[in-house]
Amino acid sequence: MLKYIFKRLLIMIVTLWVIITLTFVLMVNIPGSPFNTDQSSNATVQANLEAHYNLDQPYYIQYLLYIKSIVTFEFGPSIKQPNQTVNDLLSRGFPISFELGIITIALAVVSGVLIGIIAALRHNGFLDYLTMGIAVLGISIPNFILATILIQQLAVNLEIFPAATWRSPAHMVLPILALATGPMAIIARLTRSTMLEVLTQDYIKMAKAKGLSPWKVIFKHALRNALMPVVTIMGTLFAGILTGTFVIEQIFAIPGMGRYFVESINQRDYPVIMGTTVFYSAFLIIMLFLVDIVYGILDPRIKMHQKGGRSR
Amino acid sequence: MSRKKLLWVLLVLFTAFVLAACTAGEDAGEEPDDADTDTAEEAEGEEGGEDAAAEETPDLDGKTLYINNGQEPTSLDPSIGFDQVSWDPLNNLMEGLTRLDENSEAAEGVAESWDISEDGLTYTFHLREDANWSNGDPVVAEDFVFAWKHMLDPDTASAAAFLAYYIEGGEEYNSGEGSADDVNVTAIDDKTLEVVLIQPTGFFLDLLTNPAFFPINHQVAEETPDWHAEADTFVANGPYMLDSWDHDSEMIFAKNPEYWDADAVNLDYVHFSMVNDSNTQYQMFQTGELDTASVPPELSDELIDGDNVFIGEYGGLEFFRFNLTEEPFQNKKIRQAFSYAINRDDIAEYVVKQGVEPAYGFVSPGFTAPDGNDFREENGDLVAFDPERAQELLAEGMKEEGYDELPPIVLSFNTSDTIQAIAEAMQNMLSENLGVEVTLENQEWNVFAEAQQNLELQFSRSSFINDYADPVNFLESFVSDSYMNRTGFESEEYDELIQKGKSETDEEQRYEYLYEAERMLAEEMIAMPIRYYNVVVLEADGVEGILRHPVGYFDLKYADKTE
16 A cells, blocks of 8 residues: 555655746747737837846756756746735635635535435436426536526625625625536446446345345435545546636626636746646645545455556 | 515525625724724815725824825835836835925925036035934935945845936946945035035936935844835834835825924825726716826816816827838838828827817927926927928938838837827828828837847837936937937937037036937927927815926925815
C-alpha cells in the first residue's frame, strides 16, 4: 500500500511538470500581450512594462523563472492587478469557491443519490417518470440560464433572496441551487440505472430471502455497489466545482477563483495563468488519487498493490 | 407494503435534507447578519420597510450611495491604475492640482491659483493652505514631485507615463536616458510647485485632472511603498477616503473630514460593488441593492426612454481603420468610397441602439473651443452617406489603380455581439450601396489587437477613449511615429499640424490647426468614423448630483441621495 502511494506520488509530480511545461509553451505561443490596450500608449511605456515583468527576457529564462516561482510557491504579482500577488488571489478566491463548491456537492450528491434510489424503487412508476423528467431538464438547462431565471423569479419578482454578491448565507442560496442542479441530475440518473441493475442480481434476492429489512437490503447491499460509478465521476466533478465555476461566479459576482482562471487567459496575465493552472491541476490530480483510494475501500476486490495498470 | 413505507421515508429524508442544506447555510455565517439588523431600519428607512433586498445590502450608518464599479480596480496607485475601473474610484478618493467642475472644465483643485509664464512654459501652482491628507498631513508640493517622478520612473512601469512627457526631462527619465533629477518639477516651498514644460501646452491644466497626476503622500509612500494596496494604509486627499476594501468584492468610501471642501460633500458613505455581469447589476438595481446601473444591451429598447435614464456624452469614437499598406486601400478614392457607402444613422439607431450618436467627424462632441462653441459643431460634418458618390469614387479609384475587380477584402473585428452586428450591417451596406462583397473575420481581442498593431489586418475595427479633455488626444494618434497609428499613414503635413496643435500658445489659432488636422484626416480617410460613445445610466429616485464627465471618470463630490 505504501509503495503504491509512493509510486503514485512520483507519477503525480511528473504529470504536474508536464502540465506546467505544456502550459508555458502554449502561453508563449498565443498571440497577444497583457499590455495590449485600446487606451493610448506609446513604445517606451510598452518597453518599460515588458521589462518590469521580465517579458523581454529570452524564453528559457522566463521558463526557469516560472519553474522557480512554482517550486517556491511564490507566483509573484498579477500583471492585471499589480497590487496583488497570485498567491493573494488564490488564497482569497479558493476558500470562497471551495465553500460554494462543497455545499453544492453535498447537496448534489445526497439529493441526487436519494432521487436515484427513489426512482429505481419506483421503476416505471409515476415517481420514476417525474424525477427522471426533472433530471433530464436539470441536465439540459445550462446553469447560467437557470441562474438568470432564479434571480429574476426569486430575487426580483418575489424578493425572497438577494440578487447577487457573496455576503451573507442568504446570498448563497441562489448560486448553490443554480450550480447543484446539473450534477444532481447526473448523479440521480446514474444512481437509478446502476441501482436497477444491482437490484435484479442474485445476491439481493438472497439478502431479501434471508429476511433482511428493506433498509438493510437497499443501503447495505445494493447501494454500496450502485455507488461505484458515482464515485468514479466524483473526482472530476469535485475538482471542477471546488476550484470555481466561471459562469456562475460571474453572474452572481462571487469573488471566487473561477474568474481568474478564465479571465487571466483572455488578458494574457501570465503569472495568474500559471498559478491557477498549477493549482487546478494539482487539485485534480489529488482528487483522482483520493478517488482511487476510496475505490479500494468500497470494493475490496480492487487491490492497491496490483501489478500493472488498471484501467479506470 | 413495507416497500411503500420505505419510499415515504426516503422522500421525507430528501425533503429534510434539502431544507437542512438551506438552513445550515443560513446559520453558517450569522454574525454579519446580526450586526446589520440594528442599523437596517434607519439606513434603509426610505425604502419603505419590508424590502427583503434592503436588508441584504451592507448597511452603513448614514447616507449611503450604492454603486457598481464593475470589477476590482486595476490599482489605486495613481501611476498604475490607468483605466476606467481605477479612475472612477481614484477621482473620488483623491484630487489633483485641478479638478473638473460642473461644466467639465478644469478648475481649482488642490491648487487654489496658478501663474503661467509668458512663454507658456513655466507653471507655478499655489496649493491650498487647508488641503490635507486623510491622515492629517498637509498636502505639500513635494507630494506632487514625488508622485510625478514615481510615474516617470521606468521601474514603476506606469502605463500613463507618456502623459507626463510634456514635462521637461520626463521622456528622457522614462526611457532610461535621463535621471529623476532632470525632471523639471520642483517644490519651491511646501505650498508652491513649479513645473517647466518642453513646449507650450494649452491643455496642460486639463491633463492634470487625469488621476495619473494626482499627488502621493510621500511620507507614507516612503515608509510603506504598498500604501495603495489596502484600506488600512491608503491615504486620500479627495472628497472621500477608503474606509474598507474587500478585494474583488466591495469597497466602502467614507466622507473625508480632512478634505478642504468637506462641507460640499453630502454623502456619508459610498458603497462600490464589483458586479461584472450586465444583467445581474440591472437586477440588483431592480431589487434596490444598487442605486445606479447601466442598461443591459438586450433591454435597451425597453429602458432607454424611461424616466430614470441619464444619457450623457462620453469622449470617444468607434471607427474602422484602413490599412494603407495593403491593396486596395493604398488608394484614397477607394477608401472614401467605402466611407460614403456606410449609413451611420442606421447603425447608431438600429444596431448599436442605447441612444448613441452617429459619427460624422472624428472628435466627439463635448469639447469646448476657445470661442465657447463645441469643437464638433464648429468643424461640422466631415463624412457623409452618399451611395452615388461612393460608386463614382470607387470607379475612379479602380481606374487609377488599373483594377478590373477589387482584391478580396476582409473586415476584421474582435469577438463581441454588438461589434459583430455592426460589422454585419456594414457588410450589407457595402454590398448594397457599392456592390462590394467583404468577408467578415472575428478574432479574440488580444490576438486581434496584436495583428492590428503589426498592420496585418486590411480593414479593422477600433475604438478610442479620451484620456484628457482635448481634441488633440485623439488626433495625435495618427502622426507618423505614433504607437496608436496602426494604419500605415505617414504625412509630414499632418505631423506638423498636430505639432502646432499641441504647442501654439494662442488658443484660437491652436484650435484652427486642430480643425485643419481633423479635416485632413477625413479627406485622407485613413479611418472611417462610425459612432460616438455615450454614457447611459439608470439612477434610482432621489439620486442626484453625480457629475459624469465626457472624459471618463465620474465625480461623486456633490452627489446626494434624498427621498
